[in-house]
Amino acid sequence: MMAESFDIDCVVIGAGVVGLACARALARAGRETVLVESENAFGTQTSSRNSEVIHAGLYYAEGSLKARFCVAGRRALYDYLAARGIAHRPCGKLVVATSGAEAAQLAGLKARAERNGVEGLELMDGDEARAMEPALSPSVEAALHSLVSGIFDSHGYMLALLGDFEAAGGRLALGAPVLSGQAEGGRIGLHTGGAMPAMLRARTVINCAGHHGVDVAGRIEGPHRAGLPVMRFVKGSYFSVSGRAPFSRLIYPMPGPASLGLHLTVDLSGRGRLGPDAEWLPDTEGPPFDYRVDPVRASVFLEAARQYWPDLRADRLSPDYAGVRPKLVGPGEPSGDFRIEGPGEHGTPGLVNLFGIESPGLTSSLAIAGHVAEIAP
Ligand SMILES: Cc1cc2nc3c(=O)[nH]c(=O)nc-3n(C[C@H](O)[C@H](O)[C@H](O)COP(=O)(O)OP(=O)(O)OC[C@H]3O[C@@H](n4cnc5c(N)ncnc54)[C@H](O)[C@@H]3O)c2cc1C
Numbered sequence: 177m178m179a180e181s182f183d184i185d186c187v188v189i190g191a192g193v194v195g196l197a198c199a200r201a202l203a204r205a206g207r208e209t210v211l212v213e214s215e216n217a218f219g220t221q222t223s224s225r226n227s228e229v230i231h232a233g234l235y236y237a238e239g240s241l242k243a244r245f246c247v248a249g250r251r252a253l254y255d256y257l258a259a260r261g262i263a264h265r266p267c268g269k270l271v272v273a274t275s276g277a278e279a280a281q282l283a284g285l286k287a288r289a290e291r292n293g294v295e296g297l298e299l300m301d302g303d304e305a306r307a308m309e310p311a312l313s314p315s316v317e318a319a320l321h322s323l324v325s326g327i328f329d330s331h332g333y334m335l336a337l338l339g340d341f342e343a344a345g346g347r348l349a350l351g352a353p354v355l356s357g358q359a360e361g362g363r364i365g366l367h368t369g370g371a372m373p374a375m376l377r378a379r380t381v382i383n384c385a386g387h388h389g390v391d392v393a394g395r396i397e398g399p400h401r402a403g404l405p406v407m408r409f410v411k412g413s414y415f416s417v418s419g420r421a422p423f424s425r426l427i428y429p430m431p432g433p434a435s436l437g438l439h440l441t442v443d444l445s446g447r448g449r450l451g452p453d454a455e456w457l458p459d460t461e462g463p464p465f466d467y468r469v470d471p472v473r474a475s476v477f478l479e480a481a482r483q484y485w486p487d488l489r490a491d492r493l494s495p496d497y498a499g500v501r502p503k504l505v506g507p508g509e510p511s512g513d514f515r516i517e518g519p520g521e522h523g524t525p526g527l528v529n530l531f532g533i534e535s536p537g538l539t540s541s542l543a544i545a546g547h548v549a550e551i552a553p
Pocket residue numbers: 189190191192193194195196212213214215218219220221222223224225226227228229230231352353354355384385386387388389392412452498499500501502533534535536537538539540
């Protein structure tokens with residue numbers, strides 16, 4: 177079939193939450209924008225396989241993009257959810273320490289978060305934490321209470337972003353995978369496949385392809401290909417908890433190097449969920465991923481959760497869903513940052529690449545989009 181050719185101002189690749197937010201920002205800035213998505217629906221990948229937590233911004237290195245975009249994105253997200261009537265609850269969260277060594281780290285966590293601009297933090301001892309959440313273990317020695325952490329309906333959020341994008345004249349093309357691209361005459365030509373193959377000639381291309389981000393960037397000819405990172409994948413599985421969870425706040429252990437620890441979230445309907453854990457996938461494994469949750473992992477979840485919830489019974493856990501983090505670092509390395517690069521960094525006119533948009537990408541999405549719209553050539 178002969179591919180039809182279109183001249184467009186901007187193409188955004190990938191309709192996850194980040195691509196939707198970027199496309200919305202560009203369209204609202206008056207730019208003609210097409211959002212292309214390989215799947216037949218938006219938001220089916222990492223954007224619907226996460227904890228749906230609105231992060232305060234506790235964990236990130238000072239001066240990092242994660243720290244900056246999480247705080248700004250969180251404030252913008254709460255405003256947006258309230259303005260659009262999207263379900264959310266600023267339920268708060270407790271990071272709990274179950275040893276003296278962990279308790280000593282909480283003050284450092286709070287101080288760094290405050291230097292990053294995070295508000296609403298208070299340190300408390302174990303008794304104060306149990307007064308708020310009586311089901312917490314007697315072994316909890318101290319806690320950091322974050323008042324501005326919350327949960328929300330991420331699908332409703334993505335639907336609202338799409339609505340804004342389309343109302344501003346943007347168009348979403350589903351079932352349209354970007355296969356390759358090359359620069360030609362001040363534009364980037366993108367070949368898309370699927371049922372209606374097309375050639376999109378865009379002045380600006382924003383690559384928000386998530387797990388496929390580095391692969392997609394590698395398929396577009398240009399100087400940026402010389403500096404592409406290696407992407408690694410860390411699977412995070414969840415177990416659901418039957419019955420009512422006896423907590424009203426999110427309960428987090430101390431964070432680990434690849435994850436925030438096996439936490440307990442309570443969703444908007446009051447259902448408890450444990451996870452995600454962190455399982456580095458072999459370098460030979462890439463998308464599409466096997467998202468099944470191995471029931472054998474239940475014992476590890478139970479042991480980790482009992483550190484702070486001693487009364488949890490094994491028969492309440494059932495395998496739930498899984499997501500996969502797109503990482504730019506390897507096992508044992510310090511947690512990496514988001515990587516967002518325009519022509520000034522990589523040398524290919526018209527192209528912006530977003531790599532390693534793991535947690536807190538959902539919380540950060542509006543701030544990331546604002547930044548991308550600013551640097552978009
Ligand atoms: C286990 C887990 C828990 C998390 N929990 C939280 C949390 O509680 N709070 C928080 O703030 N963040 C959380 N995150 C992070 C958050 O979910 C992600 O940062 C965010 O969803 C990333 O969105 P995205 O649009 O970049 O990627 P995706 O949602 O993966 O979207 C990328 C899109 O690109 C499309 N695509 C790929 N290749 C092509 C191609 N060639 N052509 C066209 N389209 C293509 C894909 O189909 C996909 O739809 C979590 C992440 C994980 C893995």
